[in-house]
Amino acid sequence: MLEDKVLIFKFKRGCNDALRRIYEKYRNDLLKLAIVMTNDINTAEDVVQDVFVNFVRSIDTIKPHGNLKQYLMTSVANRIKNRLRDISRHPTCSDENLDKQLTDSDNPERWAILSEQLQLISKAMTKIPLDQRQTIALHLQGDMTFRQIAKVQDASVNTIQGHYRYGIKKLRTLLNSEVTK
């Protein structure tokens, strides 16, 4: 945490190495969060890049005492939520399309390279409701507490815990059916 404050301080004063350190420190976590929320590697890459770009553009308004990881994670989750809401107005993707999106990850031109396990999780995650997906992703991948997630989602802690509980049960069932295939 202290390191983040120093990095933000240095970056604000023009140190690009500090920006690189922030980028390298959180890049993979953000990509993983974006992928488990979207199951779409293209969208995930775009979102993470956008979040970093937005971060550098708004650096002057970012207070160094905040939690940088949480800020970035929440930015990713919110952007995805907005995108998915937009997409939901159009025909939904079929399983076949979802699979295709992830097999794109084998493409050597891709930025993110996923393990098989991550691909399984991402695919299963698309089958649970968005709120549950966001809660699980932010809790397990973003290391955010239920209270913090409740604040981000503007919901009560009980609601968030409910999202988590139901989401995890569904996810467990989905993953077990997948791994025993």
Place this chain on the structure above:
Amino acid sequence: MKQVDDIKKYFKEARITTNESKDNDVFNKILDAANKNKTSANKLSTWRIIMKTKITNIAAAAVIFIAVMLILQNGSVNIETPAFGLDDIATAIQNAEWIHCTMTLEELSGNTDDSPMGIGEGWESWQSVQPSLSIEKHSNGTIYFTEEDIAKTSIYDPESNIINVKYKQLSDSQETYASISDMFTAQFTDIKNRFDKVKYEEGVFEGQPVTIISIDYTSEGGLHSIISIVVDPETYLPKKTCIQQAFLKKNLTAKMTGIYDYPKSGPVDIYELGAPQDAKVVVIDSIDMRDNPELIEALTPYNKARENLVSDYILITTYQYGSSVHTITVTYNQGRRQRSEYHPVWGSVNSEDDKIGYKEALGDSFDSMLKWSQDYENSKGKNLSIHIYDGEYYYRAEKDPLDEWTINEKQQWPDHNPIGLNDLSDWGWPNILPKNNVTKIENDYSRENNLIAFERILEPDIRRDGKLACAAQKDIHYLDPSRDYMCVRKEQFHRMIRGGIEIKDVEFDLNEIPDELSSVRFVSEFGQTDNGQWYPKKIEKHSKRWDADGKEKPLSLSLIHTLYLKTNPEFPEGIFDPNNLPKEDD
């Protein structure tokens, strides 16, 4: 394949890597965005330099004038010595109670796309030391009114009809000046060495003979300035400045003139300058939070009582809404070490049978409660969080309803215990900071009950998304000297906000504090330990709420806390040891 039971572990183990070459591509795009951002900021700062340079500030202009005089007197520039000396100018400026200046942009050329003002536009400024004020009124209607002593700037924006009030944190070492002359002299050293060329000549201004000082210098950043100061040779006061600046790197030049006069008085507030009385006032920064020495003294007995609280104890607190206990906290405290457990009951008690069962198990004594909490810790499917402070490090472990533990990284807190919730001090002796937003007061309640009262004002809290989280708030803490200075009552006054509303839609004054209580928390039953230490045994909270239509309802009982305290207990072995916290795999 193996069944996936531990989702968390499965999640954590799922790996992602990145393609190094793409990594660099993406980073370079981010870097480009950062550099463009800086360029954009530079454009603005260029304009700030040109249009708002210190030299255009009347005070600084006079500093330059004095600096020039010093240079001349010191003989560092080989030109004719002026007919008047520094002392004359310093005296003249000192006698000026206010300095008023009208700055106008007269010429503009080059890359002018981002110019914040056009030809003929500018601002008026006023400056005084007693009172210490810096004021600007711009031709677009924006007004800046800065009270330097309290570092408060009010900015009126005519477009939104809002006055934003900003406070800059004052440091105790911040310089204050007794006079304008002192201020100029103090600033002199800083700019003395900036000048390349100084020219002195006689001239005429408004039909009167004047002395004209011209300064020519180029800053390290490539800003070339030629400044002329017209001085009245009789009064020794600057009458006019002409500033021509060229930002060489940006192909941008501008010329501004300033006309000076020295009135006996100036504007007293932002409204006198034209801000409408109905403009909405929004406080957007914290007020001065420096320590207040008088309050430190006034709070000494309270803080001593707080420090001398019994230090070895187990405290169990119930949170009761209506007839049901919602949560139970257990705090083990030994000197600086503390363990706090948070047992939510709500959600695990669903049926009437459950309620009867848990009430029986819970009982109504310290021992039955403690046993219940220990059983709870081992029960399945329930939330639980445990906080430990070992005197230097803070640890937190949380269990979710799926019985999966999250262990948070330890944090170093060498100075104080960061848990600070649900312990004896939190309930009876909360921290009252001796800051400038706290004052000692007397009111009917404090007089009738022989209590000492401290009032704290909190400014409106505006969320990052522009929504209002809380309007201005007033808290009053009542301390009882006859009960170890315990805080026996806390009143809150603030306008209730439901769900956060857009700040631009707020129709009421954010700073207005209602006369009616919004909530009150008071000790309704007291306890005393064997060694005479008072403590709150029962605390009631009464709050305003909303009805289904969103209307405020009057105060009603909302929460009861019952405290069960055991002092100097025998602590369970290893209770403060973070190594005994559950592990993520448990």
